[in-house]
Amino acid sequence: MDNKIIFLIQCADRRGILSSTTTFFSDLGFNILHCQQHTDAREGRYFMRIELDLADLPSTRSDLEKRFARFAEEHRLTWRCHWGDYRSRVAILVSKTSHCLYDLLFHVSEGDLFCDIPLIISNHPDLESVADQFRIPYYHLPVTKETREEQEAEILRLLDRFDIDLVVLARYMQILSPSFTDTWHGRIINIHHAFLPAFQGANPYLQAYERGVKMIGATAHYATEELDRGPIIEQDVIRVSHELDPSGLKNLGKDVERRVLTKAVSAHLESRVIIYRNRTIVFGPIV
Amino acid sequence: MDNKIIFLIQCADRRGILSSTTTFFSDLGFNILHCQQHTDAREGRYFMRIELDLADLPSTRSDLEKRFARFAEEHRLTWRCHWGDYRSRVAILVSKTSHCLYDLLFHVSEGDLFCDIPLIISNHPDLESVADQFRIPYYHLPVTKETREEQEAEILRLLDRFDIDLVVLARYMQILSPSFTDTWHGRIINIHHAFLPAFQGANPYLQAYERGVKMIGATAHYATEELDRGPIIEQDVIRVSHELDPSGLKNLGKDVERRVLTKAVSAHLESRVIIYRNRTIVFGPIV
């Protein structure tokens, strides 16, 4: 990542957009490392991800952004530029279960997730020891019906104070307020412990057992006001049988949950995700 | 299959049931080829599938069934005996799409599905040529709101006349009446072109597209009065991406649908399925 510049672009679909965009960068002397596109003919919408070589940067970063801003305005592009050597700052919110948290921290220490974790926030004290294991500050902010608002305000203050770019709800069992999800739209990733849209809401593993499904899954999505209805980033399933009771399903499900969440966070950190309406375009990983 | 006797048994869970049952068969000189069990501790329910060697049959078939009936009554077992050399008689109901029909007929001619297909019934003429390809009588019974009852009555007459054991709804786009599904409870297999319980009802692929899911699936289940809510026999999924529009999803989905339906029919024909409440116990295939 750290030697790359990534542009995420979307616009109304029309002729010549690919040619003019790639020419823009070529004329600046850039080698286009990778270019991925998607045309949604139904929606008449065009999406593009461009990877440039940071070494080709002709002048300053702000200068490139200014030039592209002019080009984008002219061609009416919505865009975002991501400098690959910038380490995103991620806050992880948890409650009591550690499997997703462990997996994220593990992948960060492995260098698979290119980001910093300045803090972990939880409404329970249970996972402080895990935070300690990885030497990450742990903020225990208990919450009750009465204190919900001020607790959320405290969370927001922390996100602000620590300059957070992305919030990951790693089995954080609290519902965020609409104002929270709006402010952080497209910057909160949640893991739902079911294959959405099936089994929305609580205790999906009991629902799955009672329905006698033959596969269970997990879904990572951007959090929105509507619980469990935000844009899906990643999903996966695992085959199950009648042998498993709800707790057995839950145990098996944990591996899918953490795998799916980590994959979604990775896609976001590598700027491979574009949100359009309530859907995502997720470009495949490269190298 | 054709050299086997299969017993499917269920009862309230209690001590000694496995020992006494296996001893019953051993004392008759049977070699137990395979014995699969499942205990649902939550429900206090016990399920068993026993494969015997037909060659060991000590007396007549009816004699064995009588003896076991006595044993079962004594131990309060619900049971079913399946003689492996009996070819089940299966009626396939279709509408206009052929992929599931083809897959079933293909597996029958391959000998993978041990059954006879005495007839195919459809509310449309479209698939008669497929029936002809496999030299199977094709009954075209068109249906309208007005004629629904008599058309269903005609279907029931055909099932009766052809001595049908199992009805397979291979993308038959009509809803059967409660009296039909009741009479044929546990003997009608339907394929739903979605990963239930998500996307129930019509056009699930459009729903899937609009929801932006990353996997689509199919579900084979026993038809019951409640549409799409019967006991699930088999499910599978396939990974999809934003590249696919609803028709693209539909096309990809066809392979999952036929695979899942054929797998479910195969499990039923090999007497590997026990229904309990709204769930199934599906014992794994052997040899």
Next chain:
Amino acid sequence: MDNKIIFLIQCADRRGILSSTTTFFSDLGFNILHCQQHTDAREGRYFMRIELDLADLPSTRSDLEKRFARFAEEHRLTWRCHWGDYRSRVAILVSKTSHCLYDLLFHVSEGDLFCDIPLIISNHPDLESVADQFRIPYYHLPVTKETREEQEAEILRLLDRFDIDLVVLARYMQILSPSFTDTWHGRIINIHHAFLPAFQGANPYLQAYERGVKMIGATAHYATEELDRGPIIEQDVIRVSHELDPSGLKNLGKDVERRVLTKAVSAHLESRVIIYRNRTIVFGPIV
């Protein structure tokens, strides 16, 4: 497919290739429906697939090809142009097992595989009835060690006479001569009933059983002189257990084989495959 023009391009990787190529087509007034690229940095090799809208064709087909040929020479591109409305002519070679043949014919009649099947060739008479089912001429060319050469010559004559573009070995259990595989390089697809490179050669299911593997798979690849070593197009696996003996594995494997072969043929027919050295770049399906 049939309203598209597809260009498959490869060349040494260098700056500006994407920009100049897309500009070439834009300047001719083409709307680029889709553009997929791959850069193999290790090999310094660049690969591109471009889908154009046939409706945008400014002059004649040969004129477009001439213009692009000039452009390609100038930029030292290796390329192939595929007119989407052209139905490729595919010959299927089989021996005695029908599952792959059935699946191919089924998908052709479903319209999933956009091609014609002018003939089926076999060294055994067994599958003539399947050919009849789909009204396709069946050529039975028996072969012995002594007659191998002339039988192969006869096959080549048929391929020539029927103007064949692609040869599919759907479980054709004969080895083709090097001169055959050379002449038809990149135009013969073979299905190997194992997850290559494991279990090369005969009876992989027995090998798999004896090795006690937990998954079996199948591999579709372009046939080359070296048996089972040609460029892989598609692979898939299925989970198996100790419950299955070699014939059980073989039966289960059939579904993987036909799925994998059909997927590979589909990728080839949609011009989504580029061969480089002994590898393939397979661009994902779209729409």
Next chain:
Amino acid sequence: MDNKIIFLIQCADRRGILSSTTTFFSDLGFNILHCQQHTDAREGRYFMRIELDLADLPSTRSDLEKRFARFAEEHRLTWRCHWGDYRSRVAILVSKTSHCLYDLLFHVSEGDLFCDIPLIISNHPDLESVADQFRIPYYHLPVTKETREEQEAEILRLLDRFDIDLVVLARYMQILSPSFTDTWHGRIINIHHAFLPAFQGANPYLQAYERGVKMIGATAHYATEELDRGPIIEQDVIRVSHELDPSGLKNLGKDVERRVLTKAVSAHLESRVIIYRNRTIVFGPIV
């Protein structure tokens, strides 16, 4: 697990074995929680796993074992009894890569793997910090060609001193001597970072890249004298594309490796694995 008694049994296949064995336990007043069997007709071999309720234990543990030993001798059974409340003692051997180690330690702390990890042994100092994170003694035993023998002797002393039941090679890049693998036969689990039997030996990801495979996998097996040839316990794969170079494949492969290794260790710890010849019978997980 901890309220269960598990018997693993194998013997030459013959009539009545299931009946007599289950009767043996029933007569002692045991409720048979689960009973799984497998008959390998090809080998004329019978395998059984029985789960009993520890609460039903009529007398002492040694008394039960003595009684069963007599029964087993009489019926010529090979058997092993596992007391579910016994925490196996597992030594983990590593070199420099941490992903498998992390996953094992994570699952132990989650309670998913019912065992103790008294020590971690490595030929490199790199992973001491991980061991510290989980407060587990870390023994750094560097090795050179010259010191191989004494280093291995030191390892054996540690295994003995810490009363180890199972050795897990979590990407330990050293080859163990035949005498080591013999002494510990069936008690050393190794993870091979490829889908065996493909890509045996070093750098399978480079081999996979050069061969252009479309899936990569990992294999967990019992270590034997012949490198990478021991009985396979678990395998899994992940789909890959031409987009990935060897290091990309390696990165993706890590998730499969750790998943497969943990699954294999779990099957071993739950006494679900029986070794026969160079194969395993792995009974499915329950509850």
